[in-house]
Structure formats: structure tokens, C-alpha cells
Amino acid sequence: xxxxxxxxxxGWASRxxxxxxxxxxxxxxxxxxxxxGQAAQNGGGAFxxxxxxxxxxxxxxxxxxxxxxxxxxGKHGHSTPFIFREYLKGFPLKLSxxxxxxxxxxxxxxxxxxESWCLxxxxxxxxxxxxxxxxxRDGMTKxxxxxxxxxxxxxxxxSSFQSPIIIFFLLCVLFNxxxxxxxxxxxxxxxxxxxxxxxxxxxxxxxxxxxxxxxIEAGLAVMWNPDWSKLTExxxxxxxxxxxxxxxxxxxxxxxxxxxxxxxKDDVVLSSLSSASINEFAExxxxxxxxIPVAFLFLGIQATSFGTFGMxxxxxxxVFGMMPGGxxxxxxxxxxxxxxxxxxxxxxxxxxxxxxxxxxxxxRRKSSLLLFLFTFVLCLPIVYFNKDFAALDIxxxxxxxxxxxxxxxxxxxxxxxxxxxxxxxxxxxxxxxxPFPKLIKFVLKYITPWFLLxxxxxxxxxxxxxxxxxxxxxxxxxxAENNGQNVEDAKTKALIARSVVIGLILIYGFIYxxxxxxxxxxxxxxxxx
Numbered sequence: 001x002x003x004x005x006x007x008x009x010x011g012w013a014s015r016x017x018x019x020x021x022x023x024x025x026x027x028x029x030x031x032x033x034x035x036x037g038q039a040a041q042n043g044g045g046a047f048x049x050x051x052x053x054x055x056x057x058x059x060x061x062x063x064x065x066x067x068x069x070x071x072x073x074g075k076h077g078h079s080t081p082f083i084f085r086e087y088l089k090g091f092p093l094k095l096s097x098x099x100x101x102x103x104x105x106x107x108x109x110x111x112x113x114x115e116s117w118c119l120x121x122x123x124x125x126x127x128x129x130x131x132x133x134x135x136x137r138d139g140m141t142k143x144x145x146x147x148x149x150x151x152x153x154x155x156x157x158x159s160s161f162q163s164p165i166i167i168f169f170l171l172c173v174l175f176n177x178x179x180x181x182x183x184x185x186x187x188x189x190x191x192x193x194x195x196x197x198x199x200x201x202x203x204x205x206x207x208x209x210x211x212x213x214x215x216i217e218a219g220l221a222v223m224w225n226p227d228w229s230k231l232t233e234x235x236x237x238x239x240x241x242x243x244x245x246x247x248x249x250x251x252x253x254x255x256x257x258x259x260x261x262x263x264x265k266d267d268v269v270l271s272s273l274s275s276a277s278i279n280e281f282a283e284x285x286x287x288x289x290x291x292i293p294v295a296f297l298f299l300g301i302q303a304t305s306f307g308t309f310g311m312x313x314x315x316x317x318x319v320f321g322m323m324p325g326g327x328x329x330x331x332x333x334x335x336x337x338x339x340x341x342x343x344x345x346x347x348x349x350x351x352x353x354x355x356x357x358x359x360x361x362x363x364r365r366k367s368s369l370l371l372f373l374f375t376f377v378l379c380l381p382i383v384y385f386n387k388d389f390a391a392l393d394i395x396x397x398x399x400x401x402x403x404x405x406x407x408x409x410x411x412x413x414x415x416x417x418x419x420x421x422x423x424x425x426x427x428x429x430x431x432x433x434x435p436f437p438k439l440i441k442f443v444l445k446y447i448t449p450w451f452l453l454x455x456x457x458x459x460x461x462x463x464x465x466x467x468x469x470x471x472x473x474x475x476x477x478x479x480a481e482n483n484g485q486n487v488e489d490a491k492t493k494a495l496i497a498r499s500v501v502i503g504l505i506l507i508y509g510f511i512y513x514x515x516x517x518x519x520x521x522x523x524x525x526x527x528x529x
Contacts, residue, residue, distance in 0.1 A: 043230030050240035070259030126331030182359030251408030359518025
């Protein structure tokens, strides 16, 4: 009984804590790894033009809509299916509620594995075990690549279970659930208040070190001197809009859930804008001014050939290997990545915990244990089938991209066409420290829904055929044969990809069943304001 009473009293101890918690959920590996990789491959400074436009047309409007909708629907509960009861019913409610529960939980399933890489690199750098003996630039990157592939088990399926990475993975899983078990205010909020300032201090130290490297202006020029010709490429605009979704965690449904704890007297406008601003500051200042300049300074134009993982775990370790005091600064950098990752992963678990607590009246202790077992079992195939990151790549595409776009579209269309922008603005202004921006109101009414739809359709048009082919053993085998690669390996990866998609469909069906039962069990439940 005491546990149940405690869970209903759980919430945010302060507005600052809420802002830091939401910002910490948004500030993650997308800021420090994905953003630099996207910018490097899409024209450097030119990428900032569609990026800023997407931030104004998608990022801020969706953030404001999420926070407002969360507070409005909070009287029904604090998990996505119950929040959506304010706006939907029947099949659309079950469909949307299931997506809202599934996205953060399933992203956590593979995100926590990447998080363990960051912890491992921090450990190896700080203990002096990350030493690259090569004397040439190419030799250094080759050595760093070999270390990365061996550590993560990406060279062969199952090899991650024989690698030290499995220890770091288990430590990350344990730490995440210890924080979740403590609840919002004592767990996530308390940790965010420590982790966010620490992350900022460490990142600032590294930034100062980078800016004092002789010749760094040449690296900075790559980031901040635009290649305007890139703006004519549709891929650059789609990549920029996609990056906004990743960096702000819009479409994850996390801000929707967290803001549901707010009352009418609590601010949503300034809070949502503040969390978005903190995230963008971290991304552009720390991600843009550390990773890209230093990578280009030490590696030259070769830096553009590294993808997201390559930039973070191959290019940068090579850079730190060439830099005086590289072990210290490398360890500090990967500590920043680990803190960014774990603050994000902890927030991803909260919607699932809240759903079990509300939908099935399960106390935090039992709901934490159930979610721990559920996610841990699902993590194991991602960790095991890790050759060339096959399982992780497919899961990230369908959950971390496609479903995020779908949930963001559902939220924005509800806000614009179901609630109505005028009503949404009026509700958002209650208790807010600043008024709902008139410009954003106009953008929400006439631009955001259609811009979002256009970006989503364009993204699917460009990328979906490739990922459908990745599930076809015959197609992938033929491509491998044409490229002189191992045909059987290609077919195996295709079968893994197909299995991951089938697994995701089955998991969706299972969560849909749970959501349907939960909604039926608590038809008349309304949380008092």
C-alpha cells in the first residue's frame, strides 16, 4: 500500500529538475556523435541552414505541442495510452498508445549497448590501456578501427559475448535500473542535477583544449565555412530534419509523459523552450566545435568518410592518440558521452514503468523488475547478432526513425486538427511565464504538419527500398557477389534483418494487447488535478 501511495505522489521536485531531466533525455549520443557525422557529410556549415530551419519549423513547434498535450492529458494518467485518452478513443487510441509505449522502451534495448561502448572507452582511456602504437595517420585509424570492432564484437556474431564489452553492458543495464527503481524525483531528477553540470564542465574542458590546439582554425573553417552547393541536394534537407528529431527526442513521447505531471499553475512554454535550447547549445557548441574541427585537423578530408560510429569510436580515438595528454582528454570525452547516453536511456525506461504502474496497478519495485527482464531478454539478440551491427542497424531504422516520425506526426496532427492551435495556445498560456510565441502558432497552423509529412514521405522514398532489400537474402547475396564480398555472410545478415523486423512486429502485437487490456481495466480512471 505504501509503495502504491508513493508512486502516485511521485513527480518532479522542481521546475529546474524537470527541465534538466527532459534536456538530459534529449542530450545524448545524437548530439555528440550523430550531429557531427551528419554535418561533416552534408557540407559542414551549409548543413546549419536546413538544420536551423528545421529547428524552427519542426523542433520548437513539436516540443511546445508535446509539453502542452502532456499537461492537458495528465488528468487521465502519466503514460502515453492514458494521456492520449484526452484526444482519441477506440482503435486509434490503442494504436497510438502502443507506439508511445514501444518507442522509448525498444530504443533503450539497443541504445544501452552503445552506451556500454562509451563506458568502456572512458575506462580504457583513463586507465591508460587505450594506446595506439602506429606512427602514421592511416596506421592509427586502422588500429583504432580494429580495436573498436574487436571490443564491440562487430567482427563476428557472438564474439561480443567473449569480449570485455559484455561486462560494461551489464554494468550499464544495472545502473539504469537502479536509477529507474528510485523513481522520478529521487532517481532521474536527482541524477540529472548532478550529471548535466558534470557533463557541461567536462565538455567545456575538452572544448578549451581543442580551441587551444595550434592550427585548429583550419578545422573550424571546415565546420563554419559553408559549401552552399550542398543546399541544392534534397538529401541534406532531409538529413537536417531527421537530425532535429534525433537531437530533441521529439517523437519519443518522453516529453509528453514527463509534462503530464504538471498542473495548470505550472509553466510549459518557457520550460519546453528552455529544454530545447539547452539541447541545441550542447549539440552545436560541443558537438560541432569539438568533434568536427579536431577530426579534420588531425585526419584531414578523410574525416568525412567516417559514419556516426566511425567518427565517434574510430576517428576521435585516433585523434586523441595523436594529441598530447590524449589519454586524459579521451577519457574525459568518453565520460561525457557516457553521461549523455545514460541520462537519455534512463528517461527511455520511464514511460514503460509508468504504463505498468498505471495500467496494471503494479508497484515500482515489481514494474521495474518486469521491465528489466523484458528489455534484458530483448537486448541479448542485439548484442549477439552484432556482426557489422546488422541487428542494431535494422532496429534503429524501424524504431528509432520510422516509428518516431509516425508518433511525432500523430502528436502534431492531434494538436493542430483535434485540439486546435487556438485552444492549445490558450491552455499552454495558463501558468506559463512567457506567452506562447505568435510566430510558432502560425507555423503550427500552416507549415509544421505538412512539412513533417513531406519530410517523412521523402525519407521513406529515399531510404525504405534499401532497408527492404536488406531483408532479402537473394538480393543481398547478389549485391555481395557483384562487389566481390562473401555471399553467405550477406545472406545471413539479411536473415537477421528479417528476423529483427518480424520480432518487432510480434513485440508490437504483445504491447498492443497489454495496452488494450490496460485501457479496458481503467476506463473511468481520472487523475485529480
